[in-house]
Amino acid sequence: MNRIKVKDLLTSTAFETTVLVKGWVRTKRGNKNVSFIALNDGSIIHNIQVVVDLSIISEDSIKNVTTGACIAVVGKIVSSQGKGQSVEIIAQSIELYGGSDPETYPLQKKGHSLEFLREIAHLRPRTNTFGAVLRIRHAMAFAVHKFFNDKGFCYIHTPIITGSDAEGAGAMFQVTSLDLNQLPKDSQGAIDYKQDFFGKPTNLTVSGQLEGELAAMALSEIYTFGPTFRAENSNTTRHLAEFWMIEPEVAFNELVDNMNLAEEFLKYLINYALQHCPDDLAFLNEMYDKELLERLKLVTNNDFQRVTYTEGVEILKNSGHKFEYKVEWGTDLQSEHERYLVEKHFKKPVILVDYPKDIKAFYMKMNEDGKTVRAMDVLFPGIGEIIGGSQREDDYDKLLTRIKQMNIHEEQLWWYLETRKFGSCPHAGFGLGFERLILFITGMANIRDVIPFPRTPMNAEF
Numbered sequence: 362m363n364r365i366k367v368k369d370l371l372t373s374t375a376f377e378t379t380v381l382v383k384g385w386v387r388t389k390r391g392n393k394n395v396s397f398i399a400l401n402d403g404s405i406i407h408n409i410q411v412v413v414d415l416s417i418i419s420e421d422s423i424k425n426v427t428t429g430a431c432i433a434v435v436g437k438i439v440s441s442q443g444k445g446q447s448v449e450i451i452a453q454s455i456e457l458y459g460g461s462d463p464e465t466y467p468l469q470k471k472g473h474s475l476e477f478l479r480e481i482a483h484l485r486p487r488t489n490t491f492g493a494v495l496r497i498r499h500a501m502a503f504a505v506h507k508f509f510n511d512k513g514f515c516y517i518h519t520p521i522i523t524g525s526d527a528e529g530a531g532a533m534f535q536v537t538s539l540d541l542n543q544l545p546k547d548s549q550g551a552i553d554y555k556q557d558f559f560g561k562p563t564n565l566t567v568s569g570q571l572e573g574e575l576a577a578m579a580l581s582e583i584y585t586f587g588p589t590f591r592a593e594n595s596n597t598t599r600h601l602a603e604f605w606m607i608e609p610e611v612a613f614n615e616l617v618d619n620m621n622l623a624e625e626f627l628k629y630l631i632n633y634a635l636q637h638c639p640d641d642l643a644f645l646n647e648m649y650d651k652e653l654l655e656r657l658k659l660v661t662n663n664d665f666q667r668v669t670y671t672e673g674v675e676i677l678k679n680s681g682h683k684f685e686y687k688v689e690w691g692t693d694l695q696s697e698h699e700r701y702l703v704e705k706h707f708k709k710p711v712i713l714v715d716y717p718k719d720i721k722a723f724y725m726k727m728n729e730d731g732k733t734v735r736a737m738d739v740l741f742p743g744i745g746e747i748i749g750g751s752q753r754e755d756d757y758d759k760l761l762t763r764i765k766q767m768n769i770h771e772e773q774l775w776w777y778l779e780t781r782k783f784g785s786c787p788h789a790g791f792g793l794g795f796e797r798l799i800l801f802i803t804g805m806a807n808i809r810d811v812i813p814f815p816r817t818p819m820n821a822e823f
């Protein structure tokens with residue numbers, strides 16, 4: 362007999378048919394005559410109720426069917442008499458795959474804190490919360506590919522190990538196969554990287570953008586979707602050391618096209634979640650954040666407010682609000698500033714553009730004023746920055762000047778510079794942090810709770 366998923370079972374009307382269902386026991390309760398087992402297989406947030414007539418299946422034979430155990434049940438589909446479900450199954454036989462000692466199973470009871478669940482990341486996918494988050498995360502990954510594929514973008518796999526330390530987005534993790542206890546030295550006494558795996562120092566990538574640009578200047582419209590790594594010691598609820606990033610890059614796009622693409626993309630993803638994940642979103646809305654669904658609709662139903670950095674700074678300075686960090690033209694905005702603009706001032710998502718050149722990366726296109734660059738950050742309620750992007754500098758001389766001014770190793774970027782020598786063109790792109798998107802869509806408060814196995818300072822257990 363083929364296994365049927367709980368999701369399909371719950372909407373089935375094939376009453377009296379015998380089916381095979383497998384999953385993990387959430388609870389077992391009952392009395393001398395009957396046992397009720399709530400079974401979940403992760404296909405949907407809801408459980409199927411298995412009714413066990415103890416005059417047919419002996420109580421002793423199911424004594425090890427306890428919370429957390431894995432079982433296979435053959436039974437008959439019936440319409441449910443109980444409240445809260447329309448379908449249940451009457452068990453004919455139950456096979457125990459793996460027991461789960463009630464004395465030691467950590468998820469014996471409901472209502473554990475998210476902090477506790479982080480310590481048992483190997484088991485937390487079995488909770489309703491993480492089941493919901495992981496299903497939504499999957500749906501969003503699929504929607505990312507669907508959005509770009511439907512628009513004719515080409516998915517490019519950019520390298521994870523990079524020979525450049527000048528990607529311009531953050532501190533890097535070094536990759537080496539040298540024996541750290543016996544480092545080879547050159548004649549000057551420095552580490553001899555000629556003996557390292559790649560014959561030079563290498564790092565984990567902080568962004569696929571630079572390589573993405575190379576592809577865009579041949580295929581016109583591309584995106585990347587892969588892991589990125591940042592060795593920044595920022596222990597916040599919005600930063601991971603390993604996170605996934607989506608980076609579209611489009612030839613012939615200027616900043617305004619880039620903003621339009623970012624806004625359309627984010628609205629598409631949120632609408633996709635509203636359409637395809639209603640049960641999981643309803644659960645999260647109920648359990649964690651009663652304004653979640655409203656906030657999602659706020660984003661899809663409003664045009665994003667587009668303002669310059671300079672205007673944004675003026676608004677913040679004139680707000681009369683006491684910020685922890687002072688706002689001054691020329692400094693990077695903190696998340697408290699970004700959130701003030703979004704949540705208090707405009708009350709909708711904001712796209713800030715034209716940032717001072719000194720707080721942005723070398724590759725951003727200079728504006729005519731010589732002081733600001735064509736950067737754009739998309740700011741969201743509850744999150745702050747969710748997207749960072751820009752129109753890229755396409756003029757060889759200007760780009761080289763910026764690289765020199767910012768003391769970046771020009772020799773490591775010769776290949777990047779060559780695209781401005783041969784057939785250069787206006788182009789633009791952005792990076793969406795996948796986990797920040799999932800934070801927003803699930804309404805979870807901590808980025809550690811939207812990735813199965815978070816990598817943060819001092820934490821790489823699982």
Ligand code: ATP
Pocket residue numbers: 530531591599600601602604606746747748749750792793794795796797
């Ligand atoms: P922040 O100022 O929040 O540190 P950033 O300016 O360093 O962000 P970018 O380099 O522009 O970010 O990266 C693009 C996107 O990647 C960001 O808008 C954000 O969504 C995401 N992102 C950046 N750093 C992290 C991180 N450490 N963990 C998770 N997502 C991140």
Ligand code: MG
Pocket residue numbers: 530531
């Ligand atoms: Mg950063």
